[in-house]
Amino acid sequence: MSIKGTTFMNNNSVSGVSRMRQSQSLRVSGRYPMVVSMMNRNGRPETSVGVSVDNVVKEVNGPIMVEVVDRKLKQQSSVVVEGSSDDVYIEDMSTKDEYVTPLSVSVASGYSLLRNPRHNKGLAFTENERDAHYIRGLLPPGVVKQDLQVKKTMNDLRQYEVPLHKYQAMMALQERNERLFYKLLVENVEELLPIVYTPTVGEACQKYGSIFKRPQGLFITIEDKGRILEILNNWPEKDIQVIIVTDGERILGLGDLGCQGMGIPVGKLSLYTALGGIRPSACLPITIDVGTNNEKLLNDEFYIGLRQKRATGQEYAELMNEFMSAVKQNYGEKVLIQFEDFANHNAFDLLAKYSPTHLVFNDDIQGTASVVLAGLISALKLVGGSLADHRFLFLGAGEAGTGIAELIALEISKQTRAPLEEARKKIWLVDSKGLIVKSRLNSLQHFKKPWAQEHQPVTDLLDAVKAIRPTVLIGSSGVGQTFTKEVVETMSSFNKKPIILALSNPTSKSECTAEQAYTWSEGRAIFASGSPFGPVEYNGKVYVSGQSNNAYTFPGLGLGLIISGAIRVHDDMLLAASEALAAQVTLEHIEKGLIYPPFTNIRKISAHIAAKVAAKAYELDLASRFPQPENLIAYAESCMYSPNYQKYR
Ligand SMILES: O=C([O-])CC(=O)C(=O)O
Numbered sequence: 001m002s003i004k005g006t007t008f009m010n011n012n013s014v015s016g017v018s019r020m021r022q023s024q025s026l027r028v029s030g031r032y033p034m035v036v037s038m039m040n041r042n043g044r045p046e047t048s049v050g051v052s053v054d055n056v057v058k059e060v061n062g063p064i065m066v067e068v069v070d071r072k073l074k075q076q077s078s079v080v081v082e083g084s085s086d087d088v089y090i091e092d093m094s095t096k097d098e099y100v101t102p103l104s105v106s107v108a109s110g111y112s113l114l115r116n117p118r119h120n121k122g123l124a125f126t127e128n129e130r131d132a133h134y135i136r137g138l139l140p141p142g143v144v145k146q147d148l149q150v151k152k153t154m155n156d157l158r159q160y161e162v163p164l165h166k167y168q169a170m171m172a173l174q175e176r177n178e179r180l181f182y183k184l185l186v187e188n189v190e191e192l193l194p195i196v197y198t199p200t201v202g203e204a205c206q207k208y209g210s211i212f213k214r215p216q217g218l219f220i221t222i223e224d225k226g227r228i229l230e231i232l233n234n235w236p237e238k239d240i241q242v243i244i245v246t247d248g249e250r251i252l253g254l255g256d257l258g259c260q261g262m263g264i265p266v267g268k269l270s271l272y273t274a275l276g277g278i279r280p281s282a283c284l285p286i287t288i289d290v291g292t293n294n295e296k297l298l299n300d301e302f303y304i305g306l307r308q309k310r311a312t313g314q315e316y317a318e319l320m321n322e323f324m325s326a327v328k329q330n331y332g333e334k335v336l337i338q339f340e341d342f343a344n345h346n347a348f349d350l351l352a353k354y355s356p357t358h359l360v361f362n363d364d365i366q367g368t369a370s371v372v373l374a375g376l377i378s379a380l381k382l383v384g385g386s387l388a389d390h391r392f393l394f395l396g397a398g399e400a401g402t403g404i405a406e407l408i409a410l411e412i413s414k415q416t417r418a419p420l421e422e423a424r425k426k427i428w429l430v431d432s433k434g435l436i437v438k439s440r441l442n443s444l445q446h447f448k449k450p451w452a453q454e455h456q457p458v459t460d461l462l463d464a465v466k467a468i469r470p471t472v473l474i475g476s477s478g479v480g481q482t483f484t485k486e487v488v489e490t491m492s493s494f495n496k497k498p499i500i501l502a503l504s505n506p507t508s509k510s511e512c513t514a515e516q517a518y519t520w521s522e523g524r525a526i527f528a529s530g531s532p533f534g535p536v537e538y539n540g541k542v543y544v545s546g547q548s549n550n551a552y553t554f555p556g557l558g559l560g561l562i563i564s565g566a567i568r569v570h571d572d573m574l575l576a577a578s579e580a581l582a583a584q585v586t587l588e589h590i591e592k593g594l595i596y597p598p599f600t601n602i603r604k605i606s607a608h609i610a611a612k613v614a615a616k617a618y619e620l621d622l623a624s625r626f627p628q629p630e631n632l633i634a635y636a637e638s639c640m641y642s643p644n645y646q647k648y649r
């Protein structure tokens, strides 16, 4: 063996040190930014020439070659690699030996290795690994491949009939063997998405107090004021790239679940890894607990959050401000913060306040919008016309409703060069008080004001459908069964192919089911929903509907922001994400009435979205990683975390 390597682990991030010989080629690979430095014998950065990395200390994203070409390089020099614990490895090009740095010499071994979900492989540890890492005898003698583990675990999961039990089994797997969890998820995405994500995650949040086993993210409470930085430092990972944060006030359409909203950031971040390829150690779920106004939870003996009413106003704002500053201070300006499931009265303000200074986006306002716009672009291939030729009616004028409306208006305005105010006139919103019209202007919340149209008051959805005669009906109200038979029939009476999107989650909050949409429209509706529905048979024909859920874009959007080192999110990036997603819908899908591609290919879809988003970041001068890769799609793919086991030396 020609490299005498030592590696050591500190808080799960890894440094690999390898002594260099003269004229030796080492290939250092890592999927995400790592720092590669040449050191001299005193442990100082080596400045002598002879190393073909252009800088002595270099931040790189993909595999790089560190090649020693000059005999002047001192024998004692070493290459030091610092990166994530997941993917960094060093390969000696002359011998083709591969060294996986995370598990060498002094890293977790023996029993603690089996208890470390990031490195545990269960029965897949080879004979050699069992000897090298002191685990012989701690496992039964059988050695199995990861593929067989996947097969067995899927068989086990399918034995459970109750979705929540499958969810619990998946969470237990994630805490036992992270790579196996992700391999299952990546390879069975359509089957497992409804388990680790919507709709089952909604039920998991409702029962989170009872099913909670181990912390999967950080809890920061209103009582932690002044100590947020300290709390962030308690998290074992330091190199964080994505944070999803909620305060639990509007979890899906289920309302205020307080601290139990944690299931949402945990579930969404597992999709960042499975669907977008962000390495798990770079993902941090956070729940801000300022109390809850949910009386049922406050009186529930198993509730795990603060037992107090929600803090509001200045107290709330100060906590969020400290949080946002601490995150930036700790993880730098390129950490992505995704706001998730905040109530309307905070969501818009937080986004407006922190967009100019932080890399933030709100998934419910912006993520959902980019997915819906993509679906509409596809649907137009079925119904004809351009966006500007259509009339849109929303039930629900909160985050999703106004967010989608605004992105549609932006796209119309871009396509027709009409002012935004003109474009907005194609879009009508109904809230709990009826159609949003000018006469209500004074009493409207600020985010609804741009949507007040000149029209006489209309108090309910059915009358609004009759009055506006929309071609597209979008539900984002969080109230189930509001697209009644009469509403769908009326839509179908003046549209050959009414576009009906029932976006509210989970399934119980869907404005109508797929079956209702197809039956009541006599098979003519172009339908998609936020939570998944199975195929529906109507009049001897099978209808498959799409899932119009932000899960299609946030993983790819996040990946694009990360690989370009974006420092801000721009609306044009959301439009780019929509266009990239719509471009993945083939004629074959369209002919089946599908306005979204299947989730099976989601990693490829995410790479395309990431590439378009990253390209936009470079174009808008918001990127900070240079040089810009030539082929952004291939680059995005090469950066993705692989759930396959690594060989341990
Ligand atoms: O989580 C989901 O399925 C979509 C979403 O963001 C929401 O409904 O709030």
Ligand SMILES: [Mg+2]
Pocket: 252, 340, 341, 363, 364
């Ligand atoms: Mg959400």
